[in-house]
Amino acid sequence: MGNNTRPDSMERITTKELADVFITEQVKEIQAQVGDKKVLLALSGGVDSSVVAALLIKAIGKQLVCVHVNHGLLRKGEPEQVVEVFRNQMDANLIYVDAVERFLNKLADVAEPEKKRKIIGAEFIRVFEEEARKQEGIEFLAQGTIYPDIIESDGVKAHHNVGGLPEDLKFELVEPLKFLYKDEVRVVGKALGLPDGMVYRQPFPGPGLGVRCLGAITRERLEIVRESDAILREEFAKNGLEGKVWQYFTAVPDFRSVGVSDGERTFAYPVILRAVNTVDAMTATVENVPFELLEHITKRITHEVTGVNRVLYDLTPKPCGTIEWE
Numbered sequence: 617m618g619n620n621t622r623p624d625s626m627e628r629i630t631t632k633e634l635a636d637v638f639i640t641e642q643v644k645e646i647q648a649q650v651g652d653k654k655v656l657l658a659l660s661g662g663v664d665s666s667v668v669a670a671l672l673i674k675a676i677g678k679q680l681v682c683v684h685v686n687h688g689l690l691r692k693g694e695p696e697q698v699v700e701v702f703r704n705q706m707d708a709n710l711i712y713v714d715a716v717e718r719f720l721n722k723l724a725d726v727a728e729p730e731k732k733r734k735i736i737g738a739e740f741i742r743v744f745e746e747e748a749r750k751q752e753g754i755e756f757l758a759q760g761t762i763y764p765d766i767i768e769s770d771g772v773k774a775h776h777n778v779g780g781l782p783e784d785l786k787f788e789l790v791e792p793l794k795f796l797y798k799d800e801v802r803v804v805g806k807a808l809g810l811p812d813g814m815v816y817r818q819p820f821p822g823p824g825l826g827v828r829c830l831g832a833i834t835r836e837r838l839e840i841v842r843e844s845d846a847i848l849r850e851e852f853a854k855n856g857l858e859g860k861v862w863q864y865f866t867a868v869p870d871f872r873s874v875g876v877s878d879g880e881r882t883f884a885y886p887v888i889l890r891a892v893n894t895v896d897a898m899t900a901t902v903e904n905v906p907f908e909l910l911e912h913i914t915k916r917i918t919h920e921v922t923g924v925n926r927v928l929y930d931l932t933p934k935p936c937g938t939i940e941w942e
């Protein structure tokens with residue numbers, strides 16, 4: 617597994633120049649490690665795996681096989697962005713797996729949050745394993761392990777990422793970011809030419825929108841979560857809150873309430889807005905979003921998203937709430 621301690625001499629990567637030096641070094645190391653063999657990577661479109669992908673494309677081009685799984689729980693526009701950036705712009709070897717039906721069928725009628733998370737995690741490994749078995753001659757698995765992942769696991773565990781693959785698919789690991797902190801990963805990503813929307817993306821839970829579509833997931837409510845989240849993100853970006861607020865999203869409960877629209881009774885879902893700031897995710901405070909902006913977002917969501925008749929703003933800090941609802 618190699619050494620897992622960041623060398624004391626390693627300078628913090630804060631500028632493009634430092635990032636370029638890191639990239640040049642890593643390209644050489646990756647080429648030396650991999651030779652002419654093939655490398656597999658699960659590419660979520662999140663910062664870590666995207667930066668690993670861009671680095672490996674630079675080092676070994678089409679010897680890298682990226683697998684992106686659309687499990688139906690990604691944010692609006694995300695799968696399309698992965699295809700656009702990696703397949704169209706970087707000419708990567710990208711396998712796009714449409715597994716939406718498969719995941720949603722498995723999740724039907726499952727309301728318990730931990731059970732939902734387990735199903736999503738297990739199904740992800742199964743889909744990834746199937747794709748891995750279709751490939752010939754893979755010898756390496758690239759992972760977006762970063763230094764906090766190693767610190768959190770005391771350097772003992774190889775990593776949380778695509779752990780869980782069966783024994784016969786235990787490839788040698790390629791982990792070029794394993795000594796970097798998140799801010800350094802972003803600087804490297806920018807130097808590699810990844811779009812800002814990818815490099816500065818806010819944290820997104822592994823099970824995706826699945827834990828924001830509260831209770832048993834339905835296609836109707838999942839669409840409400842996705843569309844309302846897109847409106848919230850658009851408005852935060854327009855109003856200078858993107859990059860300022862640590863995390864913001866919408867959640868949709870599994871009950872409806874009575875409302876009125878054009879003189880007619882409605883019976884529709886509420887959308888909960890959440891916007892929080894934190895340093896270490898152990899505690900969090902609620903962002904003081906201007907009231908007029910909350911009103912504007914409420915108006916847009918209730919007018920533009922079908923099946924919604926109320927919008928609520930979650931004022932709960934952590935503790936006693938958690939950041940996510942499930």
Ligand SMILES: Nc1ncnc2c1ncn2[C@@H]1O[C@H](COP(=O)(O)OP(=O)(O)OP(=O)(O)O)[C@@H](O)[C@H]1O
Pocket residue numbers: 657658659660661662663664665666683684685686687759760777778820821822823
């Ligand atoms: N939909 C997906 N398609 C392909 N790979 C995925 C997908 N979701 C997660 N992964 C893989 O699992 C890893 C861990 O996912 P997790 O959601 O915990 O994000 P992370 O550790 O913040 O990494 P990232 O920033 O790359 O998303 C990712 O780095 C990626 O390799």
